[in-house]
Amino acid sequence: MRGRSGCFGNPKPTNPKLVNRRKKGDVMAISATTSLAEFISNVRELPAVVCERAKLHIADTLACIYAGSASRAAALAKQISAREDECARIIVPGLGRWNDPALAALLTGVCAHADDFDDTSEHSMNGHPSAPIVSALIPTACMLGASGTDVVRAYAVGVEVACKLGVAVGPAHTSRGWHTMSTLGTLGAAAAAANLRGLDAVQTQHAVGIACSFAGGLLGNTGTMTKALHCGRAAHGGYLAAALAEQGFTAGADILEAEAGFIDALTDRSVDRIDLPGLGGDWELLRPGLAVKLYPCCSCTHLAIDGAIEIKGRHTFDPSSIERITCSVREECTHYLRFPNPRNGIEAKFSMTYTVAVALTRGKVTLEDFETTALDREDVAVLVPKVRMVACFDENEVGSIEVVLKDGQRFATRRAAPHGSPDDPPEWDDIIGKLRQSVARGTSCVPQQLEEFFVAIRGMDKLSKFVDLLETYL
Structure with a gap:
């Protein structure tokens, strides 16, 4: 893993090892998969306003995980993931410590979406970006000892990827029955985990390709526990995609635009032109923004x-x-x-x-x-x-x-817009209230400790180890 401390500004020159280039007339054009991989691997630092918004949504997702840890779906998923170990270093908020980081990602993801309380991207992804992304980042951060700043940055990258790809695939993706949290969410989780691991552009390109083959999940399972499992599988797939790519595992270099690739197989869009406008410039966390749910339902x-x-x-x-x-x-x-x-x-x-x-x-x-x-x-x-x-x-x-x-x-x-939406955005008091309700449901609360937890959450980007935030409530 390489360190990350600079700023995201001018992109690096294109890595010559990135194998896919497409000719347009006399011009050699970079493929969408290549462009996406370079973006993911190049981000070093967030604009301050993006960082603040990212922290709020991570905190909101943690509230969902704690609440979901008390759900029936989480209890059942825990039974087939029975590797709990009080000495292990992988934390699943509300459910203790686990040995296997990939299974921990799955279990965390099930918790995150069990109550349908997690945020949504109404305009771009048409689904839930944060739950699978945060659920993949928690075990990755536990494994790496990553800082709060690194986790916040990686989260923002994951949201950017999931939402920009949501625009690229268009509404036909959903109308065909695909659940975007388990398709685009898998790619967002892989992007976030790859960024947190410090993968280079070549490795990241493979991580994206691996994640595309993990993507799946049908809207026909709405109203069942399997909808929460979609989130768990997306987090699991995203975690594994980045971990495998780091070890040298390979995938299609142009998987987004390839024949029988992601766009071709899952949408009605042409693969001749895949646009990812504003990637990393017009951050999705700000425009159009995500909607925080203040009610635990659709x-x-x-x-x-x-x-x-x-x-x-x-x-x-x-x-x-x-x-x-x-x-x-x-x-x-x-x-x-x-x-x-x-x-x-x-x-x-x-x-x-x-x-x-x-x-x-x-x-x-x-x-x-x-x-x-x-x-x-x-x-x-x-x-x-x-x-x-x-x-x-x-x-x-x-x-x-x-x-x-x-x-x-x-x-x-x-009402033109629900409270919590980008048009009527939530404040930190809304998130703290949601956390208070959720942590009380998923853990044994100690009031003074709870208040200290809230302070730590708002300052998560100052933590030398993100896992320190989770140590308060296992």
């Missing part, structure tokens, strides 16, 4: 939840007096919100009817609302069939919610 429900909570706070009425509730959503959201009558906590996360009923009844939506026993609450259950979801093609109507009472009173509101 992001398609969040506008309606915000609106329901607003209506409940502004008006005095008994939820039992409600006649009907109508929520307007983007048409594509109807494909995710497929459980009008959820049978368990996982399905409830993808249920507009249930989440809105909870918001109108309780004035909040928290982790405990998705415990299976919570679905039996009578006051919520009676509202569920009264919620109607309407697919809307007019962007000016998306996010509206109307509550009609039995006496004819009507209360309505519309």
Whole structure:
């Protein structure tokens, strides 16, 4: 591993060992795979504003991991990863120490997405970038003794790669049924791990190629534990891709644009031209940015939840007096919100009817609302069939919610963007609140220790060893 202390400025000259060049007329053009590998290996330092945003999203993802460590999915995954060892150096937050870093990445990834509480890239990746990336970085950092600065930088690189590739593959990738967290997330995790390991451009090119063959995961498994496993497999694949490439393992040098390569196999895009505009210049963490989830359920429900909570706070009425509730959503959201009558906590996360009923009844939506026993609450259950979801093609109507009472009173509101999104960005207080809820669920809290943990999280880039942050709560 080589040290990294400079700044990301002018890129290095193209490495002559990078084998793929494509002729365009008289000009020899660098392939997209080569260009991506050079970017990943060249980044040394982040702009300060990118660093601050990266720290917030890493902290948010840690909250998701701690919360998910108490999930049924994590408990089952732990059984087949039974290598826990109190003397080992690989930490899975909330679940202790493990001997095998690759399995630790898988287990961490399952925890990170078990509650569907992790951030999203709505405009570029159309999925969840941070969970697989952070889950691959934690065991890598434990193995290397990497600094907080190095982890923050590698994380930003991973997000940049996953999201820029999201633009390149286009919406047809998702419409074909691919889950971007387990396809693009695998490549983002590999990019982050390669950067943290200090791989050169040639090694990184192979890491990208290996990761492309690990990519997979079907949206048909939405509403099941396997959706969380997509995150675990992406982290596992990303970790292994970088580790294997460091040892000299090889892969296709132009795998992104090759015939039967990533773009050709998984999208409807032409491989003649693959654009990665603004790579490392217009950082995805800033523009368009990622959305932090303040509710542990599908992001398609969040506008309606915000609106329901607003209506409940502004008006005095008994939820039992409600006649009907109508929520307007983007048409594509109807494909995710497929459980009008959820049978368990996982399905409830993808249920507009249930989440809105909870918001109108309780004035909040928290982790405990998705415990299976919570679905039996009578006051919520009676509202569920009264919620109607309407697919809307007019962007000016998306996010509206109307509550009609039995006496004819009507209360309505519309939210253009959910709190936590780039248009209504979260503050550190939001993240600390989420961490407080999540750590309490996944560990035994000591209040003073918890406050010290929050201070350390905000200063993670100052840590000589990132793993010191995780030592507080195993």
